[in-house]
Amino acid sequence: MKALIISLLVILSFNFTNTASSAETFFCKDELETLPTQQGGRIKPLYVHATEVMKTLTGKGKQDDVSATVAFCMLSLNGMGLPTENKLMARIDHVDAMKFLGLPEGEHSIAYETLLTREDDIRNEARRTDTAESYKKSMERLFNNVFLYKEVKAGNNWHLAEVQDNSLTWVPLITYLTEEKVIAQKQLTPVDPFLPVLMRSKAVYDQAFGTRYMVELYYAKAGLPTVAMLLSILALASMVLFKNFNIALGFSGLSIVVQIALITLRVIISGRAPITNMYETVLFSGSGALLLGLILGHFKNEKIYVYMGLCYNVCTLMMINFANGMLTATISPLVPVLRDNFWLSTHVTTIILSYGALALSWILANTVLIKRKLGKMTRKEEATHADIIYTTLKWGTTMLAAGIILGGVWADYSWGRFWGWDPKETWSLIVLCFYTAILHGRYTSWIKNDRFMTVTAAAFMSVMMAWFGVNYILASGLHSYGFSEGGAVFLGSFFLAQIIILVITLNPKDGPKEEFTPAV
């Protein structure tokens, strides 16, 4: 029967008259992006799934002049025997992997069709145990991608809704697109019978479950992370470069509205608290910090809070937009242990907000350190800033303590123990200890202003370790569900940059000379 379909498709393909465009897309049209599909345990629009697949395979969503949906559709058609043109290229970054694949220096891409012929070699390389961990990982990833490519190409990755025996089931394209359906449809729409057959799956699904999944299509197409980033950058520029606080405030307000919309949409799509993977925690801490900065700035009548919030917000939004290897925007179902919205939203939110507050102190401490080194900081300014940092530390530390305790209560409630020296738990306690030590030292003037900035900036490294390091470097224990790759390099660079700043600015003689005792 498959052969019949193939011949049918080939014959039909001559019916298409839109030969004006260079590449033949057959019935693959952008309309298909609204089709619901079941992937990774969720229902999502085809656009989202196709974009994810294309990003996984090639590193980018859009393929040359066709959208991800069309590219995905055309690759799937390959399985039905249609000779669609396909030039999907894999991106190879590991030097040894490039060598293994025989790529010349500087050439980072290789066609998937070429990789298919070497599938066994790639699998063997991925299974070797005598190679470097990074090489092994990159080969494993490549092998998985080749596997995914094969699956898509065989028409098995595209799942469509169909009614069978009075219940809705999901079947792959290769099973869905039968000859009977196409022939029946051809009576009605002789020119293009395929699209209506495919679109019927949407009608069937929508009738049974509604169109809630379409929210994700609008979400994915709106590009809110980019909008928010631009707004925040504009706000920061207005404040720092053009010294216009009101405009900065306006842009900040817009940006926070966009970010809240972004977070809310994710909540609507996933039906849970927006803090379940690295992408979401980074986003949430950045937005939380900006919001906190705006609120504190308003009540304390101090512009610097807005500056801190914006700086950190821009950092997080840049990570969200550019660090795709480390933070994936994909919304996936949760591991069973996390499926408790109450605890998830209280415990994780508190912790992430505390990280946001501590990040504010980190921004200001580094700003003061650098400004002082450049000789642009008066003693009075330093003292004011020290007080502001102290305020954010108080907020951050109290929230962190509350968050850790909430985590303990949750662990007690669902695992049967309040505390178990799990790496994530332990590291959050380490962070708390560092900041408690600083607060105690500051409280009794043991740590003076000059050193206060240095230790505050340094202490944030413990936050980064607890937040990213446990998942990217330690990667063990019960909390390892957040594990993703590519973060170790990021974290290493962060530590290096921070340490360099600390070392350069270490000599406090550069700054104000008189002693200052903070009022407590």
Added chain:
Amino acid sequence: MKKLVNIDWNKVERTIGGLKFAVIIILCFTVAMIIGTFLESYYGTDFANRTVYKTFIFMLIQFGMLMSIIFAAFLRLPPKKRLYGFYTIHAGLIIIGVGSMITYIAGVDGVISLAPNEPNRQVILSKDVLKFTYPEEGKQVTTELPYSAFSKEINQEYEGINVVEYIPFAEGKFVWAEPINSYPEYAPIHSSKYFFKNPFASEEILLTLHPESSSEFLSSQTMGPLTFNYMPKNLAECFALNNPSGIIIWNSERGDCFTPEERNLPVKSTTANNRFVVVPVNGKLITFFPDFSPFPVDTQFQVDQKSTIRSFSKKLFEEKPALFLFGDRLSYYSKDSKKWIVENIELKGKPVSLPWMGAEINLLDHQERFVPFKLPVAVVPIQKNGVVIKGDIRAVRMNILGREYWATNYSPLSLIIGGQKVIIEVTKESLTLPFELALTQFKMDKDPGTNNPASYESFLKLFSDGKMTNHHVFMNNPLKHQGFTFYQASYSQDSGGNYSSTLAVNVDQGRFLKYLGSLMLVLGGIWHYNLNKRKKGAQA
């Protein structure tokens, strides 16, 4: 009596309650924790617990913190209004500390494994113990093993057994050991080590008939579709005979064999076309149905599994790839020539080609009476992707009547001392529940269209005070009964596809105090900083 040292208690109080001590002890605690997390990442949770988190020094640091907190609060008495928040924070911390101490001393933290429909009341705790079981007397004795990360000398004597050393993390190093018991000359107790190779894989295979071998060494092994079966060396003769019935009768104690054809024993068929053969043994007649069971049946059609006389039907092994090894000979069924081929394999000689896709086999080593044994050697464990991949053997070395013996958590030692049988095993301390639990069903839901688990659920029956109640335990929904709390923790699946469920069992008398202290800590923090703010506001 005159005091030898005059301690200035005020000074001690000021030092311990002082800020420097607080910061130093907090930093010590922090450094220890950092080390702990890295050790855990490389060497596993158990190793980190034994080297950091559950050591005396770490407890001492925590005690020091508690002292620092208490003294710091005392030093700031009588109460000042400005410090109310501070008092609340410190009181909260002290209460958490006391609660944790109560949990540590009196609490229970263990797991219970529930196989389907098998009632259980045994909770496994974390302490290592050595358990002596005397089955004849029905007596059981346990002795606690040291909680350490490295090998420890013990030198304790118990009823003629001298427990010499405990190795908490060990790897097995292969050796040929002297057998403990003596065996008659003819007993088939030999072992061979082969090297099997095909274009896709190569592997060393050790097969043994020795009853004393470590539990990981067996007489058969599978590799993909191929099975390796190790048999007493004399049986090769019978394989070579290619008798028409394909039936071999053999003696598992003596390792010798004959065919029904040799002794003119007729192989008959029942009306249902099942083959059987009647064999006279020591004047008695015993009946075999070789195509069903190696063991004979008696006149009541009861299978006698203790029989040393057994049957073997080669016909059962002609379809799927099966290799029979007899030390320096091997046999397989050749589908081309439709008969069993027997070939010699020379020790350390050339590889013998096998009929399956370019496979070949070598004989690396052969021992007639030595025991293949994995000698436990102390190692530092290694963890990878959350699983301990090296050093998961816990071993105890013992000296009994001048000879060295080992017992591990994988292979218990069983021997006869002074005419009395004893089984010695390295295990975990256990606790008997005052009630009984049975698993009726374990359910695992998957996310739609994937293999990712979405939930784990156990349906339980609880037998307590003569009453039976049904319960449903799943993530974030524990079962509470008589002070014990049961949480869904893990599961496992046996080869038959049946799920067993593992529940975490917990008794925590310190819970209320810990919660109370936590609440005070957080509220105190907010109060403290609010007070400060108000004060500052007044100044401005």
